[in-house]
Amino acid sequence: MEFKGLCLGCMNNKGDAMQCPKCGYVDGTPQVLPYLEPGTLLKEKYIVGKHLRANGEGVTYIGFDVTTNKKVTVREYLPKTLCSRVKDDDNIIIASGNKLVYQDYLQDFMEIGRALVKLSSLPSTVPVIDMFEANKTAYIVYEFVDGKPLDEIVKRARRFTWEEARPLFLPLISTVNSAHSIGLVHFGISPENIIMTRSGTLKLQGFGSPDAHLAETELTPEFYEGFSAIEQYSLERKKGKWTDVYAMCAVLFYVLTGKRPPDAVSRSYEPRLNMPADVAQNIPTHVVTALAGGLQVNIESRTHSMEELKNQLTNPVPRRPEPKPVPAAAPAAQDYGDRYVDEPSYNESSSRQPMPAASAQINRAHDYVPEDEPEISPYKYGIISGLIGFVVLGVIALICLNLIVIPMMNKNKQNEEDETSSSYVSSEEDSTGSEPTVLYRVPNLVNKKWSNVDGNEKYSNFYIRLKEEVYDENYEEGRIISQTVEAGSTVPQNTPIGVVVSKGSKMRTVPDIIGKTVSEASKELESAGLTLGDQAEEYSDDVESGKIIRLNGIEPGKKIQAGSMINVVVSLGPEE
Numbered sequence: 249m250e251f252k253g254l255c256l257g258c259m260n261n262k263g264d265a266m267q268c269p270k271c272g273y274v275d276g277t278p279q280v281l282p283y284l285e286p287g288t289l290l291k292e293k294y295i296v297g298k299h300l301r302a303n304g305e306g307v308t309y310i311g312f313d314v315t316t317n318k319k320v321t322v323r324e325y326l327p328k329t330l331c332s333r334v335k336d337d338d339n340i341i342i343a344s345g346n347k348l349v350y351q352d353y354l355q356d357f358m359e360i361g362r363a364l365v366k367l368s369s370l371p372s373t374v375p376v377i378d379m380f381e382a383n384k385t386a387y388i389v390y391e392f393v394d395g396k397p398l399d400e401i402v403k404r405a406r407r408f409t410w411e412e413a414r415p416l417f418l419p420l421i422s423t424v425n426s427a428h429s430i431g432l433v434h435f436g437i438s439p440e441n442i443i444m445t446r447s448g449t450l451k452l453q454g455f456g457s458p459d460a461h462l463a464e465t466e467l468t469p470e471f472y473e474g475f476s477a478i479e480q481y482s483l484e485r486k487k488g489k490w491t492d493v494y495a496m497c498a499v500l501f502y503v504l505t506g507k508r509p510p511d512a513v514s515r516s517y518e519p520r521l522n523m524p525a526d527v528a529q530n531i532p533t534h535v536v537t538a539l540a541g542g543l544q545v546n547i548e549s550r551t552h553s554m555e556e557l558k559n560q561l562t563n564p565v566p567r568r569p570e571p572k573p574v575p576a577a578a579p580a581a582q583d584y585g586d587r588y589v590d591e592p593s594y595n596e597s598s599s600r601q602p603m604p605a606a607s608a609q610i611n612r613a614h615d616y617v618p619e620d621e622p623e624i625s626p627y628k629y630g631i632i633s634g635l636i637g638f639v640v641l642g643v644i645a646l647i648c649l650n651l652i653v654i655p656m657m658n659k660n661k662q663n664e665e666d667e668t669s670s671s672y673v674s675s676e677e678d679s680t681g682s683e684p685t686v687l688y689r690v691p692n693l694v695n696k697k698w699s700n701v702d703g704n705e706k707y708s709n710f711y712i713r714l715k716e717e718v719y720d721e722n723y724e725e726g727r728i729i730s731q732t733v734e735a736g737s738t739v740p741q742n743t744p745i746g747v748v749v750s751k752g753s754k755m756r757t758v759p760d761i762i763g764k765t766v767s768e769a770s771k772e773l774e775s776a777g778l779t780l781g782d783q784a785e786e787y788s789d790d791v792e793s794g795k796i797i798r799l800n801g802i803e804p805g806k807k808i809q810a811g812s813m814i815n816v817v818v819s820l821g822p823e824e
Contacts, residue, residue: 256286256297259312259319259392270346273298278781278813280331282326282340283307291380293387294322303436304329304467305357305460311389313377318393320377323456325357328466340384349466354386356457361388363432366456372423374453393451398503399439402464407506410531417500417556420450424496425554427455428489435461435480435487437495438472439502462487463744464711471715473732474498474508478516478545481744490552497542497557504531511732513744515545521685534564599817690745691737693728698749701728710739715746721812725752725777751810752777758814760804766818769796773814781813785820793821 255262257273267274279285279299288296290311297310304327307545311322326333330346330353333339342350361379370374372543377390402408408416420442424434434441441454459465464483471480477494479485505527511513521543525716528791530538544550549558668674688709693701700714715732723729730747731738756777770780784800793796800815802808 254295254312256295257310259295259297259310260596278779280779280811281335282328282331284309284333284338288338290382290387291378292321294320294378294387296322302326303433303456303460303470304386304750305353307458310392314391315325321374321390321392323388323390325354325387327353329466329468329754331385338383346466353457353459353467357386357388360432360457363430364388365425366430367432370423370426372420372450373427390453393443393445395443395445395451395452397440398444398450398499401444402439402503402506407527408503410504410535412626413500413503414449414561416444416448418562420452420560421554421561423452424492425558428492428554433458433487433489434492434495436470436472436476437492437499438475439499440472447566458487461599463711468711471511473511473715473746474502476512476645478512479547481513481746486547489554490547490550492623493542493551493554493557494544496554497539497551501539501543504535509543511746512545513746514734517737517739518544519675528781535561555706587731606666622810681779687738687740690733690735690737690739690743693731693747694735696728697722697726698728698747699726703745709741711742711744712742713746715748717749717751719752719754720750723750723752725750754810755807756810756812758799758802758804758806758808761814762798762804763791765795766816769816777810778808779811779813780813784815786815786817787821787823788819789822791819793819795819 253261253263255268255271255273256275257268257277258271260268262268262270266276270712273694277286283299283302284296286297290296293313293315295312297312297705300308300310302308306326307324308754309322310436311320312318313320325341329348329509330350331340331342333341335756340494358379358381361376364373365375365376365379374393375391377391378387380387424437427434432455433512435458436456437452440574441452443451443453445451455465461470461480462483463469463481469480472495473525475498477487477491479487479491489684494512494578497689501521502508505523509521510518523531523536535753538551538557540552541549541560542557551560580701580784690710691707693712701707702714718729720729727750729750731748733743758770758778759776764772766783773780782800786797788797795818797817800817802814810816
């Protein structure tokens with residue numbers, strides 16, 4: 249269906265222009281399968297536009313309600329690991345053997361939609377307008393939120409003060425707490441999924457199947473580096489409302505500091521979070537304490553509910569009274585005032601105290617002025633000086649070892665390509681006397697072909713997963729661009745390592761397929777990252793029947809966006 253003057257990229261009126269002056273979308277731009285073609289009409293009222301975002305569960309399109317003349321967003325259940333769609337057919341094709349699991353996730357999709365209807369009146373949710381089934385799948389239609397993702401706001405504004413963030417986040421935290429109360433956990437809270445509206449409120453989008461944000465499920469997992477909790481990377485760890493608490497605190501940390509926290513897998517080995525001194529001095533101590541509790545990597549130590557988190561953010565911890573003077577003969581403990589709060593052992597049935605900032609190792613710069621120290625006798629002074637001398641000599645020896653001996657040893661190591669990632673590094677016995685933990689050195693995966701890494705026994709001691717695929721001009725298609733755990737670090741067996749794989753350049757060169765058969769042209773276009781589109785036919789005295797006469801709208805050798813469809817004219821042979 250056509251709706252005169254409507255841009256299918258932003259759903260604004262563009263008049264008769266081919267290219268929208270507002271968003272740059274060009275009429276006729278094809279949607280990449282398995283997404284619906286722009287202009288598709290659903291339920292006789294919703295026009296589908298370009299797709300905005302997608303994950304393992306489905307895809308979200310910009311849409312237009314022709315009955316109200318308003319923009320909407322349309323969420324389609326489309327798990328690409330379980331189903332597909334072919335050109336010119338909107339119906340979903342379920343992959344062989346996946347019918348039952350496809351139907352299970354479909355029911356989850358609809359149940360989550362019904363739960364969101366109950367939350368539509370809350371200030372930080374995106375209201376649900378409609379739900380229906382069609383094309384052997386299901387759809388949820390939401391109100392269109394006019395605003396910008398929070399990550400774009402932070403990049404532009406650098407960071408928020410607590411006074412600016414407080415009125416924005418408290419309603420958001422209350423909304424997520426309400427979702428938790430009816431058993432709905434988000435699992436994808438991140439700056440990308442939080443929209444700041446033009447009126448200055450925050451809206452949380454992206455509710456969906458938990459399995460779309462968890463490892464080792466039938467759906468391709470989507471993680472948000474720095475905001476996904478450690479338990480989302482492992483099948484064995486317990487997930488729940490505390491998972492959203494971690495993400496919410498990570499988002500708050502991000503907006504207050506302007507820096508994304510390291511990913512949770514890295515933090516499981518180095519949990520310390522550094523907060524710049526100029527930032528820390530402007531954030532109330534009780535807010536740092538609350539973030540510390542929510543950003544605990546270990547679930548047992550973490551703040552376990554949004555209600556607890558909100559209480560900690562809104563109720564400053566009373567300052568401790570100044571300690572009484574301690575006689576010089578007794579060593580005095582450092583006093584950090586309200587940075588420390590007594591922490592009882594965790595019990596879900598009891599009310600937990602705010603987690604001390606030091607426990608989450610969020611470092612705040614502070615000046616410490618020591619008390620007057622007792623005098624040291626010359627005899628003790630001599631002993632201490634001697635000990636210091638031995639320490640200095642030891643440090644110098646270690647430096648020499650690192651600068652000279654270790655590099656010489658490294659020169660004799662095999663080439664990186666010949667190294668086995670399963671090489672034993674060390675074993676450490678914990679303080680409880682339990683079995684030692686075997687550690688393995690993380691290999692450098694950057695620039696390796698993903699096809700050579702995925703399933704390779706050489707890397708069997710790690711859980712290496714595909715985090716996402718992105719276009720990148722500097723890496724050829726299929727090469728690994730980055731990894732979540734730094735190469736050379738030592739980790740226990742089966743540690744999750746996410747990798748980002750290049751999809752190659754976003755702009756592809758149109759190959760010369762003139763004179764080739766449709767089958768040959770289709771294969772060549774596919775190799776170039778393009779797709780064969782419409783095939784018009786006409787008579788030709790010069791080109792053999794069944795072969796391509798010319799390309800429609802573009803010439804061979806031109807650059808075009810990856811995934812684009814190339815329309816061609818095919819010869820019918822000479823006209824009789």
